Amino acid sequence: MATNESEENRPRHVAIIMDGNGRWASKRGRPRLFGHQAGARRVREIVESCPDLGVKYLTIFAFSTENWKRTQSEVSGLMSLFRRYITKEAQALLKRGVRVRFIGDRVRLDAKLTAMMDELELLTSDNDRVHLTIALNYGGRDEVARATKRLAYDVASGRLKPEEVNEETLPKYLDTYVLPDPDLVIRTSGEARISNFLLWQSAYSEYEFIDTLWPDFTPDVFAKVLISYGGRQRRFGAVPG
Structure with missing residues (x-):
């Protein structure tokens, strides 16, 4: 049971590196894609749980610039x-009040997929209950390089x-310029690294590395992680008063 303090100190923006789909499938003697399919189903449950957990912004790492390897x-x-997810979930996301955005470099993605991404962003553009950001062909260093070029x-x-170039100017050129930084x-999956995810934005984020494989990351597990976060004191480099 959460304490009142932890309930009041829930993160507004949570970012998730969804790792472990392949290992989850291998443990069951199934191909890696079977695990990715299970992981996609889990995304839906986590998005649906956000309003009750006080999470307004959810950013998920779906495909990195390194995953082409x-x-x-x-x-x-x-x-x-990804194409099936957009087709299957579009209307449900719209009805649940979820606004969808995609971040990452779209140049390498095929035209059909990018058109579907554009359509989903437009379809959900008036929603405000949950802001779901999907990082697709995304890398933190690549994002900073593209921002610096612009x-x-x-x-x-x-x-x-x-x-006029300073640490307040550069974020306006990032893919996430309309979003608050993740709390x-x-x-x-037990890995303790950030894998080139939201490098600039997460400078003062809290981190939680858990052993649970992504397809097993239920809303109950999510809630427990958020409660754990509620007990932390974020000082942003200052000394507590």
Whole structure:
């Protein structure tokens, strides 16, 4: 049972590195894509649980810029899974008041998928109950590099003065410019690394690394992690008064 203090100190923005789909499938003697399919179903449950848990913003790491190194069959299967997810979940997301955004570099994604991403963003653009951000072909270093390039163009064109470039200016060029920074970053599956995810945005985020594989990450497990977060004191470099 959560304490009153922890209930009041729930994170508003949670980011999740959804890891462990392949291992979950292997333990069952099934192909890796079977695990990714189970993981996609779990996303729906976690999104649905957000309002009751006080989570307004949820950002999930679906496919990284490094994931192209996986086998062609797994990459193709994942891209097909993304298309099916959008087709299957679009109306449900709309009805549940979920606003969907995608972050990452879309250049390498196929035209059909990017068109579906655009359509889902537009379809849900008036929703405000939960803001779901899906990181697809996303890498933190790649995002900062792309942001810096856009910033450099603005400086070169005279739209921005060099002396105006600071830590408040750069975030306006990031993919997440309309989102608050995450309060909490969760990684499932027992791995204790951030894997190039939201490098700039998570500078002062709390981290939680848990052993649970993503397909086993139920809303109850999610709630327990949020309660644990509620007992932490975030000082942002200051000394508690």
